[in-house]
Every structure is written in structure tokens, then in C-alpha cells.
Amino acid sequence: MMRLTYANGKDEYELLGQLRDRGEAVDKKVSEAVAGIIGDVRARGDEALREYTARFDGYCPEDLEVSRDEINDALSSADPEYVQALLSAQENITEFHTRQKHQSFVDMKANGVILGQRVRGLHRVGLYVPGGTAAYPSSVLMNAIPAKIAGVGEIVMVTPPGRDGKPNPDILLAAAICGVDRVFLVGGAQAVAALAFGTGTVPRVDKIVGPGNIYVATAKKLLYGTVDIDMIAGPSEILVMADRSANPRYLAADLLSQAEHDPLASAILLTTDEEIARETIAELGRQKAALSREAIIDQSLSGYGAAIVCRSCSEMVELANLIAPEHLEVVCENPMEYVGKLDNAGSIFLGQYAPEPLGDYFAGPNHVLPTSGTARFFSPLSVDSFVKRSSFIYYTREALEEAKEDIVRIANSEGLSAHANSITVRFDEQAL
């Protein structure tokens, strides 16, 4: 069960070390195996892709691509209430992410100089969706919707075939709702390699997003640079800050919702009220018995869970900034006044009625968030994740002539005479 400790400036650092180490695990054997698969798919294309699919998924479909009819069927045969739930989520996610979209800009100066930045969607993006019990339709929404808003030309989904050789119907449904363009029944490192290089069947993409197991994550890491990737996601985390106004039943439920993800998931409570800490721990025991993933919950709470009693709200804030959690709940009076103090968090949930699953599925902001303390410098997945920018410069002869002396001076200070020459050659018809 979850431990109870008191903030003392020492135990928290130890806990922090434990959390960081979860994200840092690098398995040399996995790296070597994945590098082999990547090299093989690069060299032999579809032949290698089919061999690995048969070997790892137990079955390789004759046609690796899911037909448009099958995708449309997923939509027409689904439970209408479930479709409506996904459509409502889609509407909220679309509305929030549309606010993130940035325009190209241009500065046209009176002297004829034009400077600008063009922003446009990536040409083609690959979306990895795991199979089995980790097949989450919400992941499809959270990745595909910002890509669409960014103006991505084509979204290509890959997902491993199930044991029946078919795709997960909920995943196909989500793909149909979001307007995913093509779906291929391949998974693992071989699917990532196929997207990075292209094969006869699978088209090459510019960026690969979406969660996956250690093989998928390692393949993405190794191929970063050949292709862009979203981020290397570590195990999930929640940090809950609560003062005496909080309801321990709600706190426990929210901590459990994170703990059920994964034995390595982390759920931590910071509170200024020791009684709240004790009651929340008691509630955890009561509520978890009724949940479907109790064994996973027990492992994650005992391994990476803690209730830490703090001396003040500012100590809670300090610890939260130190931990830099993926999800941060502020269950305190006047929660809004904390936002400006919280420097490191992926997504912040404010008040009694913003449980973390609201953000996972429905509210609008993205659920693909930085983990393992990387909220110090990484940001949630966004429309910006799916665009590229180019700057452009137009100068007139007169404007360049005015800048000539300065540019030549800097070029010469750097010892780059050909840089200086490219300016002067335009004004000295006798030169060289």
C-alpha cells in the first residue's frame, strides 16, 4: 500500500530519484535487437516486414492495408452511444487545439525588404497504435486531431493485427472518426522502421507519433533524425496537491485512476493536512477492491506511490516544481491562483471537479504529455508538433548596400572571406 511520509527535504529527493530512474532504463539487448530489425526492414522492405509480422504477431495478413470499406464498417456497426461519446470528445479536442494554430507571418518594410515565416503541416505523419489491452481509441483522437488541424497531408496509422488477424474495432472506429487516411496491420519495431524508410506497401512518413512498448519506443529513439518523433514516453504519473478542503474519496479515486495504468505508474499525494493523507490512504484500500486492475494498482502504489505531508502550500508548490509531473491536480481552495506558480507540469487539473480522466478523454487539451520530470523542458503534444516552418528573406539592392559594411565586418571577424565576398561582389563590378 501507499507509504505516508513527511516532507523533510531528503525523502522527496530519494523518491524523485526513483521516479527518474523509471524513465531512464535502457536495455542494451533490446537496442541491439531493434537495430537489427531496423536494418533488415530498410534493406529488404516488405519481405522483412512480413517475416517479422508473422513471427511477432503470429499471423501476417495477405493484405497489410485495411480497406476503406472495413474502416467505414467500423463506424456503421459501432454502438451509437459510444460513437456519440467519441464525437463529443472530438469536438472538445478540436476546439482546444484549433486555438493553438499559428499563422504564417510576413513583415513588409517600407524600404522594400520582406521578411517572413511560412508555417505549414507536415506532408505525411505515421501514427502508431498498440494492440492488445493497450489499444486506446482516445490515443487515436489525441494524435490525429492536432495533426489534422496542423494541415498534415496524410495520416498513416499502423497497428498490429489481433490474434484473429483483424484490427481492434474501437481503434478503427476512432480512425474513421478522425479521418485517418490509411491503416496498416503491422506493429512493433518493424512497423516503425517501415514508416521511417517506406517499403513497397507502407509509405515513408516525416514524423512518427503514438505510444508503444519498449521495442516501439527504442525504434523511435534510434530513428530520430531519419524521421521526427513525438517524444519518448515513460510510465505515467499523477501528483495531487490537496489542502484541508479536499475530499479524500475523490483524491483516492484520482490516484487510483493513474495507478491502474502500469506497475511502474506513479501516484503521489501532497497535502498540508495529515488527516487528509490518512483518510485518502484508507479510501485507496476501500475503493481498489472494486476495480478491475487491482493487482497492477497494488504494485504501482507500493512501488511509486506516496502521501507526503507538507508544512505549507508553498512547500507543496516547491515539491511539485521539483517533481515536474505529467499530470498535476490542484485540489485546494482558490486553485486558479496556483497556475502561475507551477512551472513544471504537463497538464494541470484545477479544483474538485477536474479529475485527471476528464483530461485523458474529454475536456480538450492533449493527453500526450511529458513524463519522468521532463515537463521541466518538454511540452504537451500540440498542433505545433505537426508543422514545419521556413523563414524567407527578400532584400533590395539599396537595402543590401546599406547593410554591406556591417555584414562584411562581421564576416571578416569570423575569418570567412567568401561570406564577405558574396556581399561585395554585388557592388564592385571590378572586384575579383
Next chain:
Amino acid sequence: MMRLTYANGKDEYELLGQLRDRGEAVDKKVSEAVAGIIGDVRARGDEALREYTARFDGYCPEDLEVSRDEINDALSSADPEYVQALLSAQENITEFHTRQKHQSFVDMKANGVILGQRVRGLHRVGLYVPGGTAAYPSSVLMNAIPAKIAGVGEIVMVTPPGRDGKPNPDILLAAAICGVDRVFLVGGAQAVAALAFGTGTVPRVDKIVGPGNIYVATAKKLLYGTVDIDMIAGPSEILVMADRSANPRYLAADLLSQAEHDPLASAILLTTDEEIARETIAELGRQKAALSREAIIDQSLSGYGAAIVCRSCSEMVELANLIAPEHLEVVCENPMEYVGKLDNAGSIFLGQYAPEPLGDYFAGPNHVLPTSGTARFFSPLSVDSFVKRSSFIYYTREALEEAKEDIVRIANSEGLSAHANSITVRFDEQAL
């Protein structure tokens, strides 16, 4: 000297392969050496940092930090005309990058729901500046100015000591102009590791930017995730598109300005006019003799240079999009109409009077650009490179109740009953 070829859909692919391979070189020996240095600096801090500095730079200053007086002296003792040149560049760079800055946003709905995205500068950023002949003051401007505009709290520069144990005065001058907060006389992989973990002397940073040799680049790559990095820069590139309106003297000068950077640098001319190709090649021979880095120019032009005669403007555009160059000059009539067609380029230079060095030093857009074809998915360094974002969500009881059914439905479809419980527990006082 530069080769002359004709676009035929085959040679260009071969050339493309050669360009890509330059950026892909991974040296296993270097990786192992760098991993050793990183581990050592992490474990032993300043002690290891001093040992490596003495070993690799031949001298370890007693005080690793450059004093504020010394930085101020660099400004007061510099050539006033040179200072003015840097200040003019700073003004243009500041003006352009200020347009990139994005605000936090908030959506406050009529039902009391609040959704938002907070944007703020990173807490502390490390800026690597190489020593020796690759010490470029312009790099300091291009990295430090967007960081300042982003609201970065502290900029920490590291640069190796020169043979006299002192920093390069032009680098210190640029640091003073840009408001760099602290400067340390360390370089190489050991400096990158010190910034990533912090030592007794060097503070830990959230992101490391700036160019460096293979040891620096490898250290950044290995530490990505522990700290954020800008990008792994490959050798520099220019692609020039020219129609018959172009002046071969100017074209040659611009190609040379890129070729002088590095024996691996690439300078390619695409033109619809064979005569222009031939005259440009003749001009290259004429102009290079007067330049200071002729040996480097010869290597890069013969290794990675080419003049490719195309059958049409649209063939030039197609090839440019395929090559995805770092720098792209459009020296054609009506250059502006090409911008919307050019999908993959770091920075685009339009017309006869926008030579690439204008962008390196002066015009305003950033000169830190994606190389080796990565303009397909990467973007120039920008203010966005120095911010982090958090989303936030506030819901009322009524709004959550309205969303309840949808969220529970999605959670259950994903088999996550604790997610569903975190919603229902708030509305069913009897539950569990």
C-alpha cells in the same frame, strides 16, 4: 571542381544519398569515449570537469567562471564599429524573433469551464560556443536572442579556454551584448555533461543549444531526454535555383560562401539555363583564388558540389523539395511566387540581393537551421525552442455531470475501471 550534370531522375538521387550520408555518420569509438566522459562528470562533478579540461584544452583556469568585469571589459575595449555592426544585427534579429512569440491563452466558457495553455520561458538554458577558428559571435546572437525573448530565466554560456587560457574576446563581446548571464571556460563533451547534470561550479540547465564538434554533438545526442537539446546539426548546405535572369558572378559568390565552411559542406546549383551553369563554374574558379579558405572550398565543391541543368522551373522546385536544403536561394524572376511551392527548406533567400550570408549575420531570421534533408520535418531555431507549455483544466460540478456518461463509456471501452470510478465517485455518495 564542381561537376556539371543534367537532371535525369537518377543522378539526383545518388547525390541525395551522398548528402544524407554525411549527416548520418556515427562513430562508435566517439560514442564510447563520450559516454565515459559523461558518466565521469556525472559521478565526480567539478573534479572530472577540471581533469578533462586540462587534458583536452591543455590548460584549466583556476576559476572556471569568467568574471562580470572581464565580460564588461570585452564590450568597452572592442572596436566601436564592430560593436555597432553586432548591435545592428541584434536589432534585426530581435525584431524578427519578437514576431514569433506566442502568448498563453485561456477559454472561459459560459458554463464556468476554463481551459487554457500557459506558455513561459525555460528556467535556465546552456549555450555551447566552440573555440578556435569556429568561434562565431553570430552564433551567440542567434541562440541567445530568441532565448531572451522567450523569457528564459538564465543563459549560461560554456566555451573552451583558448591556448592562452582566455576566452575569445569576440565571443565575450557578443555575450555581453546579448545579456548572457554567466560564462564558463569549459568545452567538449565534459562541458555538455556539466550543463546536463550540474556540478559544484556549473549550474544544471533545462536545455543545451549551440554548435560543436563531433564530441559535443554526440554528448548532446546521448543526453537528450535528461535535458532538452536544439538539434543535431550536420554539415552546412546551400541550394541555389537560378533561371536565365541570374548573374553567374553572384551565384558563384554565394556557392563559395557555403563551400568555405567545411570540406563536408554542400553547394548545389539548379538552373534551367546551361549557359548559366557553365559561366557559374568558370566564375567559381576565378573567385576562389582570392579567398582565404581555398583548400576547404576545393574539397567541398568537388565532394558535394554540383551544377544540375533542369528542364523547367517546376523540375527545379521538385528537386529542391526532394533535397530539402538548409539554405535555399531563389534567383529567378518573380521569386516571391516560389515560396508557396517550396515545402522543404530551412531558410529561403529571394532574388538577386539576398545572398545567404545576409541571413547568416544580419537580416533577422535565425541561422540555426535543419540540415541533411531534415527540413522535411524540422524547423529553424526560434522563440518556441525556448519555451515550455502547460495546459490547465477547471470544471464545475454541473459540467462534469453533463460529461459523465461519455467519459465513463470511453473509459470502460478501454478497460480502465478506475478511470470511470474517478468520475462516478463524485456523483454517487453510496458508491464503493
